[in-house]
Each structure stands twice: as C-alpha cells, then as structure tokens.
Amino acid sequence: MAQRPVPREHGAWMMLLVPYALGLVEGPEHRLRLGLDWLGGLLFFLGGFLTRAPLVALLTERPERRVGVGRWLYRTGTITIAGAVLAAHSPNRAFLALWGGVALLLFLLYLGFCLARAQRSLLGELIGILGLTTAGPIGYALALGTDETRALVLWVVPTLYFASSIGYVRWRVDRWKAQRRGEPPRRELLAAVIGGYVVAVLGTAGLGVIGWLPPIAVVALMPILGRHLWDLFGRTPSVVQVGVSEILLSLLFFFLAARFL
Secondary structure, three states, X not given: OOOOOOOOOHHHHHHHHHHHXXXXXXXXXXXXXXXXXXHHHHHHHXXXXXXXXXXXXXXXXOHHHOOOHHHHHHHHHHHHHHHHHHHOOOOOHHHHHHHXXXXXXXXXXXXXXXXXXXXXXXXXXXXXXXXXXXXXHHHHHHOOOOOHHHHHHHHHHHXXXXXXXXXXXXXXXXXXXXXXXXXXXXXXXXXXXXXXXXHHHHHHHHHHHOOOOOXXXXXXXXXXXXXXXXXHOOOOOOHHHHHHHHHHHHHHHHHHHHHHO
C-alpha cells in the first residue's frame, strides 16, 4: 500500500477508546492495577480496528495497489490475536466471550458495507459505531462486571452520544464547503443534526425512566452543546478544528459519564 493503513477518522479513535475506558472504570474491580487481560482487550480492539483498511484493500484493490497489504495484515492480525489471548486470562471469560462475539459479528457486518463501498451511508456508519462501542461492555467485563443491564447501558449511551455526531460532522463539512463556494448550506443537514440530538437525549432519558440509569444521567450528553460554541462567535470551523474539538468533547463526555451514569 502507498500509505500506512491507519484510520484517519479522529472520532473513530474516540469511539473506541472512550467506551473502553468507561467500561473499565465502571467495573467492580476498576481500582486494581492494570492487568494483562485489560491490556489484551485494548490490543484486541486496536488490532481489529487497524485490520479493517488492509483487509478491505486486499479484497477490493487491483494487484498493483495491494503491495505491502499482506505485511500489514500480518501485523494487525498478530496484534488482534495476541490481544484475544491475553484477554482470555480474565476470570470473566463467559461474559467476555459473549460481547467479543457481538463485536466480531458487527465487524464482519461493517466489512460487508466496506466491500459494497457503503460504509459512508447512514446505516454503514451506525454499524461501525455499534461495533466500536462494544468496547464499553468488554472493558466492563474485563473489570469483572457481570451485570447484563449495566453492560447494555455502557454500550447504548456511548452509541447514542457518538451517533449524534454523524449528522453534525456532515453538516459542519457542508457549511465549510458552502462557505468556500459562496453558497448557502443545505438545511436538511441541520434537521439531521437536531434529529440526532433528540434521539440521544430521549434514548438516555428513556433508560432513566425504566430505571436503568439515574435521571441525572442525561447530563453526560452536555458535550453535545459544546459542538456549537463556534456559532456563538460567528465562526465556521475548519475540518481539522472540528476533529480536534470532537476529541476534546469526547473526553468531557467520558468524565461526565463516569460521574453520572
């Protein structure tokens, strides 16, 4: 491959790392020192995440554009397998295997979208987010959590938060391009942004209504509002600024979720 197949999406890295860290701190053994199984879980996800690009290239690119793909697949595959072996040392193997299976199934489903070149569709992006945020329940399992309801919460809430960014990022990019062309932005994208926020808030509030979360847990979604601080100053951020701000807001989401979920 001409370039190293490292995912460039800033948000995707946070969709993986933030739920994993949240799952670890929410587990009953979060105060223990870092163990090999915790490290294994992280390597498993990172390896799988890095495997996507070279695997898609191997299956879709012409032979002359597949130079070096096998080497990258060997490296990322080794990381993934090593991570799974280390994670298997956890005494919570059954619960861990359940969520590992869910993560693998979603990875294969997302791979299918990639092969169909539909990974940028709304459904494709949602499947990708669902796969990445299974890091939450897996982190929770590695911290010896066994409550199925809590594991679902640690999957659903990060998914709602990060899925709300799909419409937002598209809207921001469209506004930036429209400004450069001297054209008005598309209004339907703003409607998608608002719709994503409504779903996130109502979904989290709904978990509070059925008793899975305290009502105050909706506070964890407050970083959503931080995305629009640019508008208070009348500025349209660049694509890089949007990416950096998403990283910072994701970290804020982690601290709020760890406190209020």
